[in-house]
Amino acid sequence: MTSAALRAELPLPVVQIDAGWSRAMGDWLEPGARFPGGIEPVAARIKALGLTPGIWVAPFAVESTSRLAAEHPDWMVKDDAGTPLAWDVEWAQPKVSWHGLDGTHPEARRRLIETFAALRKMGFTYFKLDFLFMGCLRGIRAAPGTRAEAYRAGLRAIREGAGADAYLLGCTAPYPQSVGLVNGIRTSHDVFTGGDSIKHFGTVSAETHHRFWAHRVLWNADPDVMLARDVAGASPGTPRAVCLSAALSGGALFSGDPLADLTEDRLALLREMLAVSRPAPALPLDLFEREQPRLLAQALGRGRFRLGLFNHEHVARVVPLELDRLGLARARVSILAEGKASRPVTVNRRYLPPAVPAHGALLILVERV
Numbered sequence: 001m002t003s004a005a006l007r008a009e010l011p012l013p014v015v016q017i018d019a020g021w022s023r024a025m026g027d028w029l030e031p032g033a034r035f036p037g038g039i040e041p042v043a044a045r046i047k048a049l050g051l052t053p054g055i056w057v058a059p060f061a062v063e064s065t066s067r068l069a070a071e072h073p074d075w076m077v078k079d080d081a082g083t084p085l086a087w088d089v090e091w092a093q094p095k096v097s098w099h100g101l102d103g104t105h106p107e108a109r110r111r112l113i114e115t116f117a118a119l120r121k122m123g124f125t126y127f128k129l130d131f132l133f134m135g136c137l138r139g140i141r142a143a144p145g146t147r148a149e150a151y152r153a154g155l156r157a158i159r160e161g162a163g164a165d166a167y168l169l170g171c172t173a174p175y176p177q178s179v180g181l182v183n184g185i186r187t188s189h190d191v192f193t194g195g196d197s198i199k200h201f202g203t204v205s206a207e208t209h210h211r212f213w214a215h216r217v218l219w220n221a222d223p224d225v226m227l228a229r230d231v232a233g234a235s236p237g238t239p240r241a242v243c244l245s246a247a248l249s250g251g252a253l254f255s256g257d258p259l260a261d262l263t264e265d266r267l268a269l270l271r272e273m274l275a276v277s278r279p280a281p282a283l284p285l286d287l288f289e290r291e292q293p294r295l296l297a298q299a300l301g302r303g304r305f306r307l308g309l310f311n312h313e314h315v316a317r318v319v320p321l322e323l324d325r326l327g328l329a330r331a332r333v334s335i336l337a338e339g340k341a342s343r344p345v346t347v348n349r350r351y352l353p354p355a356v357p358a359h360g361a362l363l364i365l366v367e368r369v
Helices: 003-009 040-048 067-071 104-121 134-136 147-162 197-208 237-250 265-274
Strands: 014-018 022-024 027-031 053-056 061-063 087-089 096-100 126-129 168-169 184-186 221-223 295-302 304-310 331-338 344-348 362-366
Touching: 027 067, 027 104, 040 053, 053 104, 053 295, 053 331, 061 067, 061 184, 067 237, 096 134, 096 344, 126 147, 134 147, 168 221, 197 237, 237 265, 237 295
Parallel strands: 014 053, 053 126, 126 168, 168 184, 184 221
Antiparallel strands: 022 027, 061 096, 087 096, 295 304, 304 362, 331 344, 331 362
């Protein structure tokens, strides 16, 4: 399938370059080995396709091997001895240490303004800001004040450089201290395809839906990417559960798949989830009953609901729905799949759906009778 056909079928307007594009974290305007010609031509190509260029930046994380760390150690948060604090990143290969950029240092703030202004000039208007906690390290800074004040001073510099109309997504960010300065917040850990994927996907879903109340109030939710492809170690039903959980969050929807490599049935899954998504978040009906909610309800108005029924166990199981959770005594229920609805059944008080696959999900439509 051509890129034009994919764009027509999948309304995903932002193309975001992720980590690994710069020479080092901190040296953001120096191209890395993956983009020897720089990223400006990539942004231009994205814009030429009618899409929005996005870029990943970790603005407060400075690699110890970077030019910035070598030339401006005074811009870093320091220990009591005046040495830049170093955080050893154990999961990085090769191993590396990061310093925290001091948001109270005027020259550091100027560098943030200049960096994001330059990226904006290249054409980027969507900024995924990662590892923001590095702006809140406990240590000695150039100016007195709290860590929160230092962090927010740095964020304000980023906003000044990126522009008032830029979209700033905060990841691994201190939530309360970010309010008012970012547009979106990553509401969970990253979706990833290594380790115990099954356990991880359940945790990511729970984290996002526990925070439903903040979406469109304090920030726009970002539940991380939909993964429609099969993942090693995961159940066959997991891709549908991961995508449906993201779609019902009400938040931003990104695909983490190589779209051109997806089979037609997986492209259909993404199309279906994009159609399901609404600005308002689904409500976890069993929020206080279990760690990982199984019932997510999306109100459609006039006594109509779409519900995600999730099974976080290793075997298929029935996830019953008590209609009084929706304020209903009698309802017509149908199963939604591939954009189509099954023949509806009318039920009183309780609905027993087909068994939900292990670590999978069902989407149903409930209508008041």
